[in-house]
Amino acid sequence: MSYHFDWSVLWTGQSGTWLLQGLVTTLELSLLAWLLAFMLGIVSGALRTAPIPPLRWVSTFYVEFFRNVPLLVWMFFWYFAIPPLLPESLQNWLFDHGVEFWAGWFALGVYHGARFSEVMRSGIQSIPKTQFEAALSTGLTVPQAYRLIIIPIAVRLIIPPITNESLNLLKNSSVALTIGVAELTFQTRQIETYTAKAFEALTAGTLIYLMLCLAIAAIMAWVERRVAIPGMIAQNRAGEF
């Protein structure tokens, strides 16, 4: 093994700028996709518990179809297969505004929306029915019971799994490099190509991902502690991860 380490490649030349640009793109892509996924997740998760069968079928179809197909296939599908079918004006707009970014955004958001949906549904369903009944027996109306009891508990219950899923979304945003989005992994590869220093480039990219994940996990753990209802949640989770 005669590898000459040269960490300076990370801050000489354009590497630093590339890494920063990659980080910004990763955050942009993840954040926008997260918003889409969160909205889709709430709506379809709630619809799956709704008492109206056709709505339930539609959201079940959405969840089961999208989460059971690899994200990479969705990336290719939204990037290669769909733009040619769009109206020409929209196509032109997309090609002027980075079609790969928006295809990647849509693929990531729709895929993770299906996964968020499952988290929402299990969060709502894991609240014991007695909570609801107890709320009604104290004289609350149904909307009040939802607003004051069920939703506040459900939101707290889903913080850990939502954090997990959000981290998955952040990590999965790296798949967008396959359709040419210049996110962090893409830029890491670019530095490697230009400097032939694979170890340094990959280490930098890996550390940035690790720090992002650790930071988000720490923030969410703090949020979870801050909003915890004493003696209510946080027990019975010894075996969970």
Add this chain to the structure above:
Amino acid sequence: MDISVIVNNFNFLIVQGFIGLGTFTGGTLRLALPAIIFGFILGVFIGLSRLARSPWIRVPATVYTEFFRGVPLVMVIFWFWFIIPFFLGKSLPEYGVALTAFVVFEAAYLAEIVRAGIQSVPRGQVEAATATGLTRAQTMCHVILPQALRNMIPALVTQFIVLLKDTSLASIIGYVDLTKAAQIVNNREIRPFELYLFIAVVYWLCSYGMSRYARSLERRFAQSPA
């Protein structure tokens, strides 16, 4: 929609791309099956290490799982793509690189399943085994692991679904799995809609079928506690 592109290339897509039988090494299943088996073996060791008393064993195992769970799989694949030729002095075929990356990466997730499975065995079982005079190793092999494995099965099936979908990422280093096979056909035929929808359906059939199976296992185990 022109499904003749699927019909004409069906053999290449399914037999070569999905199953992995053909003129060259490739295939989604040919990568996914060994990866889950070896990944599980490694995962058992790491999962057990995370529960060890000695910090010299526990801490490295914890670092291993936390590290690989915090890094994108794409990154891990690239790491092995560069590291393996560096340490071996020669380059491995894509199959070897992809299999190594998947075993190492999945082992971190499987270790967490193993750990949760072991922790799901009631404490009283350990105490009862100790009371009958079994040693710690005997307790692990004869009492805890058999029950823990049974509890793990639904989670393992779910993880296999994740792995099966993740193997599509092996195509970024040129491994010819189902996704890459579709790309190859698409480069020739330019029929992205039909091809990508077709492989989506193939993946979906496998994943959805297995997830139904995992759910039925969960229900069956819930009815008859070990």
